[in-house]
Amino acid sequence: MRKRHSRDLTPKRPRALAAGDTIGIIAPAGPIEQREPLYQSIATLERFGFRVRYEERIFDSVRYLAGDDATRAAELTRYFGDPGIQAIIPLRGGYGCARLIPLLDEKRLRRHCKILMGFSDLTTLHLFFLRRFGWITLHGPMAMSAALAEIGPDAAKHLLALLTDADYRPHFSFPQLETWYPGVAEGKIVGGCLSLVASSLGTAYEIETEGSILFLEDLGEAPYRIDRMLTQLRLAGKLDSVAGVLLGGFHDCNPTEGNYTAAEVLREMLQELKIPTIANFPAGHGPENWAFPLGAQVRLDADVRRIQFLEAAVTRIEE
Numbered sequence: 001m002r003k004r005h006s007r008d009l010t011p012k013r014p015r016a017l018a019a020g021d022t023i024g025i026i027a028p029a030g031p032i033e034q035r036e037p038l039y040q041s042i043a044t045l046e047r048f049g050f051r052v053r054y055e056e057r058i059f060d061s062v063r064y065l066a067g068d069d070a071t072r073a074a075e076l077t078r079y080f081g082d083p084g085i086q087a088i089i090p091l092r093g094g095y096g097c098a099r100l101i102p103l104l105d106e107k108r109l110r111r112h113c114k115i116l117m118g119f120s121d122l123t124t125l126h127l128f129f130l131r132r133f134g135w136i137t138l139h140g141p142m143a144m145s146a147a148l149a150e151i152g153p154d155a156a157k158h159l160l161a162l163l164t165d166a167d168y169r170p171h172f173s174f175p176q177l178e179t180w181y182p183g184v185a186e187g188k189i190v191g192g193c194l195s196l197v198a199s200s201l202g203t204a205y206e207i208e209t210e211g212s213i214l215f216l217e218d219l220g221e222a223p224y225r226i227d228r229m230l231t232q233l234r235l236a237g238k239l240d241s242v243a244g245v246l247l248g249g250f251h252d253c254n255p256t257e258g259n260y261t262a263a264e265v266l267r268e269m270l271q272e273l274k275i276p277t278i279a280n281f282p283a284g285h286g287p288e289n290w291a292f293p294l295g296a297q298v299r300l301d302a303d304v305r306r307i308q309f310l311e312a313a314v315t316r317i318e319e
Contacts, residue, residue, distance in 0.1 A: 027066035030094020040149035073103035093120030123192030140291025147289035185244030217248030217284030248284035
């Protein structure tokens, strides 16, 4: 069995939340049509003991975007810089975060490391903040996600601890996890939505994978497109030095014709790497989206199907 380690990089963690802190909701990507899931998620966050703030402008719609680029970029910058807001959860994904990158003031943002939680199109911001600032961010549900609006008791307990407890280092051993290649690996967990990870190549926030645990998930991508994106990552050298792989959900990715599945394509391609690989982690576009800190050190034990985080997502409030 092979065991690989990543470089020991010191992350920058956001401060933990406390009861009464304010979570700001922004809309950096796509627009919404129905507001009820948002209100249900706000109720969840308020049950956790937090306040929630947002502006009516998050309901703007310009084609497939929640407002024009300048307005969305200014909102993001403003919420990170606002001392009255301690964490940020985007409204939804869709598309649009990449359009904000040229408009962001890195010098200004760098001073305000805060909790940011999201997935899907938010993969772009996760990659940007990790690559440019070294920030740990949270891959997890957004304000329009059923996984937050209708969160179960176990997932709620976990999420609250992730947001508030600087000593919380979660470990996961869900029954649906599958070992696709055995072994143990440790490294910084990076990644997100496969299509967004692939589209980062050649940009200033291009994913760095050396010695990492690579997390991937996606929605609605045909197997040949999954093949194409993984091949692109391989040809770009991004799979050469990966320590291990963790796969989330690949929902609605099976072909409409043929007798093969997306899982078969993924498994065939990833087994060629001969590194510890675990599949079916409940994170991504499915009904369950267990949050975890991107950029944190993690131990992936494919022999016993367990993922153990070696550091917390947040730092103590007084630090």
